[in-house]
Amino acid sequence: MKPLRAIGLISLSLILVACGAAPATQPPAAPTPTRGFPAPTTAPTPAGARPALEPTRAAGLGGTVVIDGSSTVFPITEAVAAEFRAAAPGVAVQLGVSGTGGGLKKFCAGEIDVAEASRPIKLEEEAACAANGIGFIEVPLAFDGISVVVHRDNTWADCLTRAELKRLWEPAAAGAITTWRQLRPEWPDTPIQLYGAGADSGTFDYFTSAIVGSEGASRNDYIGSEDDYLLAQDIAGTPGALGFFGYAYYREYQDRLKLVAIDAGDGNCVTPDEQSIAAGDYQPLSRPMFMYVRPDALDRPEVAAFIEFYLADLARVVRQVRSVPLPARAYELAAERLSQRRLGSIFGGGSQIGVSIERLLELESK
Secondary structure: OOOOHHHHHOOOOEEEEEOOOOOOOOOOOOOOOOOOOOOOOOOOOOOOOOOOOOOHHOOOOOEEEEEOOOOOOOOHHHHHHHHHHHHOOEEEEEEEOOOOHHHHHHOOOOOOOOOEOOOOHHHHHHHHHHHOOOOEEEEEEEEEEEEEEEEEOOOOEEEEHHHHHHHHHHHHOOOOOEEEHOOOOOOOOOOEEEEEOOOOOOHHHHHHHHHOOOOOOOOOEEEEOOHHHHHHHHHHHOOOEEEEEEEEOOOOOOOOEEEEEEEEEOOOEEEEOOHHHHHHOOOOHHHHHHHEEEOHHHHHHHHHHHHHEEEEEHHHHHHHOOEEEHHHHHHHHHHHHHHHOOOEEOOOOOOOOOOHHHHHHHHHHH
């Protein structure tokens, strides 16, 4: 696995186009660290784990597959694309990282073949697709647990309640809650510097829905970015900092950050890990991640081959990039949905908290 900081540096004909907007001051984009962190170490891909793409089929493939969207889903797609490039060198896979909202905007405009998303498609996005005659197949990929992290020298914030996070992140907190002592009187009077996902990010949508109670409702005096690596870098370098991003990015930089447990309101402090995320115990910040595929794009051999390759050994790749795989049955049902070219979303539009992907897919298949 490549380190997650490789966004913008990937080779093997993967073309990355990073863009996006944030609701607050955006840190400057940079292809390399500004704080001198060494590259994280990662485990090698197990040899022979993926069924091989049939050689004669691979030899005849050409063209381009264009993908854009979520930075949280990006590491999964990047890893799959690198393996696919080795199997089918005649196909160029272009990867963009403009956030869930930015990717779906391009998708519904017909500009890309596949959109990556860290939340379900919204009703207004569905309407935009319909207005342009763009159909979509929704394919669940993995679980994520949005991770709340602080500077590693923070000795007081071991667990935060959902209510405390709401007080800290709701719009009324802007300029009003600025120190740790304002959350709990026994905590130091240290300024809080907040970092989080930008407005085009599905992570922003899901976090605000789950914590504040209304999707998109947030204080605006925080540093926002669609680049989770930059967020991790800045939190690790800022005493008093607190921020949130996808679990895989915490795993990548866990030696430089401190993870905060979350109390959903029942008095139990739960930290995200593969077990708590997959079981739905890490609430309210466990969520599914998706890709959206245009059915007309599947008529092109290179796109059909890439999507087939993507799903063939997905659980291994998801674990390889330190995300959380879906249950095996959920992958079977997702593959059926794709093979039948079943259009539309199994959700009612936008983020839904505490949902079971497997249950929704089973209900739909009946």
